[in-house]
Structures are given as structure tokens and as C-alpha cells.
Amino acid sequence: MAGKAPLVVVGDALLDRDLTGHADRLAPDAPVPVVADCAERVRPGGAALAAYLAARDGRDVTLVTGLDDGPAARELRRLLEPWLTLVALPMSGGLPEKTRVLAQGRPVVRLDRGSGRVHRATAQARAALGPASAVLVSDYGRGTADALRPELRARPPVVWDPHPRGGPPVPGTRLVSPSRSESRLFTAESEEDEGSPAGHDGNELRTVAHEAATLVRHWRAAAVAVTLGARGALLSYGEHPLLVPVTAAHHGDPCGAGDRFAATAAGLLADGALVGEAVEGAVTAATAFVAAGGAGGVLDTPHPPPFGDDPADLIARVRATGGTVVAAGGCFDLLHAGHVGLLQAARRIGDCLVVCVNSDSSVRRRKGEGRPVNPLPDRVRVLNALACVDAVAVFDEDTPERLLAELRPDVWVKGGDYAGADLPEAALLQEWGGQAVLLPYLDGRSSTALMARAAGGGR
Incomplete structure (x- = not known):
């Protein structure tokens, strides 16, 4: 709320x-x-x-x-x-x-x-x-x-x-x-x-x-x-x-x-x-x-993610079979078609997809008061309901570098609306041989735009 x-x-x-x-x-x-x-x-x-x-x-x-x-x-x-x-x-x-x-x-x-x-x-x-x-x-x-x-x-x-x-x-x-x-x-x-x-x-x-x-x-x-x-x-x-x-x-x-x-x-x-x-x-x-x-x-799951598989366990299982670990990140406040398309494409790159999601306080710092519209447990539950998402991990900082250093994914995915200069994670991925990539993003879709339309009565 x-x-x-x-x-x-x-x-x-x-x-x-x-x-x-x-x-x-x-x-x-x-x-x-x-x-x-x-x-x-x-x-x-x-x-x-x-x-x-x-x-x-x-x-x-x-x-x-x-x-x-x-x-x-x-x-x-x-x-x-x-x-x-x-x-x-x-x-x-x-x-x-x-x-x-x-x-x-x-x-x-x-x-x-x-x-x-x-x-x-x-x-x-x-x-x-x-x-x-x-x-x-x-x-x-x-x-x-x-x-x-x-x-x-x-x-x-x-x-x-x-x-x-x-x-x-x-x-x-x-x-x-x-x-x-x-x-x-x-x-x-x-x-x-x-x-x-x-x-x-x-x-x-x-x-x-x-x-x-x-x-x-x-x-x-x-x-x-x-x-x-x-x-x-x-x-x-x-x-x-x-x-x-x-x-x-x-x-x-x-x-x-x-x-x-x-x-x-x-x-x-x-x-x-x-x-x-x-x-x-x-x-x-x-x-x-x-x-x-x-x-x-x-408190059966006393630390994020509140629902779904534990990311560390999932990654260990995938790596044990020689698989590729893909991670993607974002606030995912109002999940829309752009998000879903990005995550589906990211999952096709490798053998599992871990979504790194901003905590409520992180979203608030990035997006301002009144955000997120959906609290963290709800956002995590919706993400875990997607067939393309294998696990969700939560980070409280403004950017996910610390969490990425723990998970060490092989591929880090961002939407195509990001320029190369906006990906500080790219250099971090190189430290363990990973690769940051951009994927095409459905044009015109964003949580902010959706909220603006809703506030304007759908015009």
C-alpha cells in the first residue's frame, strides 16, 4: 500500500x-x-x-x-x-x-x-x-x-x-x-x-x-x-x-x-x-x-524473497549442470506488457532467470513519495507468478551492484531504453566474466505513464 x-x-x-x-x-x-x-x-x-x-x-x-x-x-x-x-x-x-x-x-x-x-x-x-x-x-x-x-x-x-x-x-x-x-x-x-x-x-x-x-x-x-x-x-x-x-x-x-x-x-x-x-x-x-x-x-521465509525459490540455491543447481544464469532488474511497480516482454526475452537467453527488484525504500528514493504503488511482497508475488521468472532477489540500495556481486550472473539484462552510459553494472559483470546486454523494449510502456493515464481518467 x-x-x-x-x-x-x-x-x-x-x-x-x-x-x-x-x-x-x-x-x-x-x-x-x-x-x-x-x-x-x-x-x-x-x-x-x-x-x-x-x-x-x-x-x-x-x-x-x-x-x-x-x-x-x-x-x-x-x-x-x-x-x-x-x-x-x-x-x-x-x-x-x-x-x-x-x-x-x-x-x-x-x-x-x-x-x-x-x-x-x-x-x-x-x-x-x-x-x-x-x-x-x-x-x-x-x-x-x-x-x-x-x-x-x-x-x-x-x-x-x-x-x-x-x-x-x-x-x-x-x-x-x-x-x-x-x-x-x-x-x-x-x-x-x-x-x-x-x-x-x-x-x-x-x-x-x-x-x-x-x-x-x-x-x-x-x-x-x-x-x-x-x-x-x-x-x-x-x-x-x-x-x-x-x-x-x-x-x-x-x-x-x-x-x-x-x-x-x-x-x-x-x-x-x-x-x-x-x-x-x-x-x-x-x-x-x-x-x-x-x-x-x-516467517517460514525470513528473508527476501518472500515467495518462490531461493536465488542462491537456484543458481547453484543451474551452475552444477553447466547452465547459464541470467539476471534482470527493476522496480516492477506496475507490471505491464513491456516488463513481461523483457523478462520473457531474458529467460530465453539462458537456463534460469533471477529478477533483482528494488525494495520499497529504494523505489521511494528513486521515484519519489507515493511510490511504490504496490508494496514489495505484492511485487515479488506477481513476478514469481510469471512462468519466465525462476527466482526473485531484493536489494535495498539505489542500484543492484552489491546483490549482483553476490549472485554473479553470467548475463545481466536491461531494457533498450537504457544507454550504455547508464549501465554501471557492465564493468562489474566483467570482473567474473559476465556480460551486460540490452534487450528491445516495447515502446511507450512505463509504470509512470500508466499511473499518469489512470490519474487522468484513462485519457
């Missing part, structure tokens, strides 16, 4: 692993299940998951978080960098890692390691917050939000997703989104501080409404939305709460649903939605997220 506002996410990143197998017996030396044939899936966690999900929505995202130089942080960078801008804060200790072992899709045990903590902000992080139109704080209690608290006080976030280990949201935050268990804990702490613990009468909805109203006052937030899992969320501005139910109950893996809720709510508020509208949209998005399998189900 075009026109989505950019978002800065501030918080503590994790690296999450799922080891998924099956268990049909107990170990002989202890009454514990033996989980066999485990498959490993690695994905962003914590604030990194919230930022990643917002970026996959087609939004320009900057993530400010603590990262060290260890293997877990390097893996997280690999997962995130094609999708968003990373601003790393120095941290002591290693990046926190969370490993779940699942049998028949159900968690058996969780293993945590990494005690890394952010102790100070940087000038780059402060500069990223300065012009930010909207900020989401995803506080997992590892110090990122605390290090930037003065800047956050000066520009209160649109959403603060709290954690028992973290500090309170800054006054003026537009929406705070604790879970039910967090709401109970934070309310008990606030009432203890105020010396006036309230009794609860056994009516859970009444209790949640009391907790949300208490936290609005205690945190001096504009609103608090307590997430209630399969029952939706309760939104309070301090009185007369609004219950936002789910449209359909799902009992899938809820891992990451809170991050999905916070990322959606923050994005909608950044786009100008009212708080109630943002909470309704966030409940819908979190429900769909759980129905799709939670973080594990949605």
Missing part, C-alpha cells in the same frame, strides 16, 4: 530459534520426552520481530537496538538488513537468544542464553529519533529504551509495548499495550506504590477494566490496550472501556502475537488512524497472525 508513514522502532532485539520435531517416547534415563528429527528455524525476536513485521507491511522502518559482534547478532543482521535500516547500539554481553523445542507443534522446553544489555545511546540513535514522525518502543528490559529515555520523553512514542523487566512508558505515550499477565503485575506494583491496593470481585472483565484505567493514570498515558489473547483487547482512556473482540477465535501458536499487535497499531497510528481504529486493526492482524501459525508460520 502506497503512502504508508515511516516508523522508528526502539527496543531490545532477540534471536529466536524453533527446533521442531516429534516425540513418541520417553528417555530411558529420565521421564522426559525424546524429540526426534528436529528441523531448525531461525527468525528475529523481540523488537526485531516487531520491526520486521512492520517492514513486511510495506513500511519504511528504522530499528534502533543493541547488537554485539557475535554470531547471533551477525545472523540477526542477515535476516533484517534486506528489509530495514539498522542503528546498532553498543552492548555488554551477547545478544539474547531464545530457543524453543517443540514436539507435534507444542512447546516442550525453552532455552535462553545471552545476557547482553545496552548501557548508552549514540549520536546516530539520537539522530534517528529526532525527525521520526512515529516511534514504537518494544521494551524487553535490556536497556535500549532506558538509554534513550530523555529523547523519548521529548517525543513520546505512539505505542509502547512494555515488559516486566523494563521501565515504565514515558508520560504522554499515545497507546501502551501490556498483555493480560503484564497488566495484572503492573497494576499491583502501581497500587503498592500508591498504598491503595484495590480488591477484585471475581468479574475478570471488570478487573481488566480497573487495571487498564489504573495504568492510564499511573503511566500518564493517553490510552492503554490490554491484550486478551483469543478474546481480543480492552481499550481504556481512563474510563468507559472499549472491548474489541476477535472476529474468529484461533488456537494456533501465539508466539509473536503481541509484537504483531504493537507493530500494526503503531503503523496505523503513524498513518493517521484514531486510537480505537488502530486497536481494532491490531486485533484483526494479531488474530490472522496466530491463525497462520504465529511467528514460525508467518
